[in-house]
Amino acid sequence: MIKRFQQLAQLCVDKGIRKVVICPGSRNAALTIAFTAHSELECFSVSDERSAAYFALGLAQESGQIVALTCTSGTAALNFGPAVAEAYFLQIPLLILTADRPAEWINQYDGQTIFQENVYGKHVKKFAQWLPDLSEESNAFAARISNELINLAQIAPCGPVHMNIPIREPFYPDELEPEFSFWRNVKLEQASSRISHNRKEQFVEILRNAPKRILLIGQQFDPDLAQLARRFAQKFGFVLLGDSISNVDSLIRTQDILFKNLPEEEAAFVPDFLLSMGMSIISKPLKLFLRNAQIETHWHIQNGNDLIDPFLSISDQIVSDPKAFFEALLLLEYPYAETKYVSLWQAAEEKWKTHLLEKLSAPHYSHIHFLYRFVQQIPADAVLHLGNSMTVRYVNLLSAFLPNETKIYCNRGTSGIDGSLSTAVGQALATDRTVYCILGDLSFQYDKNAMWNNHLPANLKIIVLNNAGGIIFGMIDGPRKQAAYTDYFKTTQNQTAEFAAHSAGLKYTKITDFAQIETEIRNFQQAADSALLEVFTDSEKDIKEYKELFKLNY
Known part of the structure; x- marks a missing residue:
């Protein structure tokens, strides 16, 4: 089996894949051996499959190249699911390789088995499955569908493809394994679309x-x-x-x-x-x-x-x-x-930009006022990766004050709060630019396993906006009027990012009042290695200050 995976690794290289994210496991051992042995593949070991899939998404999104992602059998494949859906709706190319038990052992009380066929449903461009035997016919089939899927992932609109691979033991190199025919790289030329x-x-x-x-x-x-x-x-x-x-x-x-x-x-x-x-x-x-x-x-x-x-x-x-x-x-x-x-719009833009400047220049302390001062000090060529919910809305409101060269990313394919930090880690590894990941405290706690790997680059800077819970539901009247608001909508929590930052070896600083903003932003910007800045505010004041920006002074 290992020789077949060596051919798969070479085919990946021939088709432009240079990065592979590997989730450690036994059933996918042959994949791991083949990919890590190839000199032209850069492999990343990420243990948490949910985080790993977002990590791969970030690599592909920033580099513009297809990234391969592999895991063992069972629920490991399910944990890829959220990022696979995000990649589908963001049109990001991923090659998902899930190891599996042979069909005769599925639903037979064997370990680490689930139904992996079409496990991602409509959230992949195509699903295919290798045959588990080692015949020349099954080798030709594996070569054909591997060519087809890798090509398809890179055809616009790009997206993830899923190849499920049933594997029988032994999982490791076997000297008795037969030789197989060489896999050709079947090239695909996409028809160019012309305007009539x-x-x-x-x-x-x-x-x-x-x-x-x-x-x-x-x-x-x-x-x-x-x-x-x-x-x-x-x-x-x-x-x-x-x-x-x-x-x-x-x-x-x-x-x-x-x-x-x-x-x-x-x-x-x-x-x-x-x-x-x-x-x-x-x-x-x-x-x-x-x-x-x-x-x-x-x-x-x-x-x-x-x-x-x-x-x-x-x-x-x-x-x-x-x-x-x-x-x-x-x-x-x-x-x-x-x-x-055009002049009508220009006049309206100038009016409302002046209005925002007047409001934001006041020395108030809230997350929106902190971010206003922060975006004015970031390098022009920075990358922002934004968490969902309020964070992306804050920055969207402040976009008039961002440098034009700033690249802005956010997982808006499904708009979930999971995976933002993992995606940013992958992005930072694919660029020399400084990547600022800005996210709320709930998003951070949800995805702090993003720092549970050995790949945190020095150009990654993390900002956690901590107001002890999510405030998006506080912006609308319906949830606020419910008895369950605090525990089940706002989901009040008292966790901080400090322990997680120290565990990952990140420099940690915090801001708790307006007087600290300028100094701590400067220190954060100048940190030589990856760092985490946590900004503590009162949620009710955040809501009030944000809504105040929409009120007219005349």
Whole structure:
């Protein structure tokens, strides 16, 4: 069996895989031996399977390359599940290799056995399973489906694929093992998507009759796409909208406040033409504005064939690589003059940015005020990995004050609070930039096993926003009125990150009042190795200060 896995390891290298995350186990021993012995593969040992899968996701997300992930049989495979779902909806390529018992031992009271076929359901692009025998026919089958799955993971839209591998004993090299035919690397060329002449003519015709145009970019990580989007918006007179996780230089960055406080002339902001691409949008006020706008013409550009319509307005689904779409249309000659529509948005943005500056400059102590001061001091080329719930909303509100070069990530595929820190660890290992992982105390406690490995890099900096529980439910009236609010919605807890930080060998500091902010941020930034900064606040004050930002002074 080991010789077959040696061929799999070589095939992975031939197809661009350079990093493998290995969860130690017995049933996957042959996989471990083959991968660790290959000189062109960098292997990471991570014991906690749930954390390991997010770790792999972070590596793949930051590097832009497919990453392999392997574990033993049984519930180990189930623990990959949350990150597999996240990778599917974020379109991150992963090759998941789960070792398994042969079929005759499943549901026979044998150890470490569960039903592993299609265990991730629709959350992988494809599932396949090797045959357990060592015949030449089964070797050819393993070669074929391995080629197919690794290719498929890297075809846009990218995503995870799952290969389940039943393995009989012995698990370790056997001199009597037969030789097998060499595995070929079957290359795949994906057809390029071209923009038809007819579509280009339609675009020009719409521009003539639709002076109010919005280009909306959802979550994406490609700086080249962001640059093309900016050029496109400027050339054709589009208002460029996007959240912090869109990683584009948006015209509007105060959308959370702007769309909650639209003036009476709200109809003036409604576009005639909406062009959208990318994945999710954080801002609920922006979502509601677009859903209620009754937009007549809405083109959505995407790589995949699934019809995605979060704003209930799509008129044209254009299956194309977004960069190819921009590049093709940027070649068009089109006379552009500044429109009142763009000026309307610019004036609104300036108004609400000034409003935010006035509010945030006050010497108040809360998490949003701390983060305002923190984002102004981060290096321009930093990477932010944000926890879900309130953390990503805080930073989204502050995106107008972030350097344009800052790359922002968040696990918004499923928007769970699990796995943020593990993903950030993987990201930090795939870049020379400083990676700041900012997350709430519940998210940190949930995922502190992310530090239970030997791969914590010096460029990882962790900020824990501790207000003794989650406050997202405190922002809405329904949960706060319930008797179960404190224990079952807010989930009040008194744990800190100090012990976990020391156990992992991280430098630990904390902030408990406004006077410490400037000094401790500076010390944290200057730490030579990985460090953890915990910011303690009162949850009720956090809620009050956040809501205060949305109140007008006039």
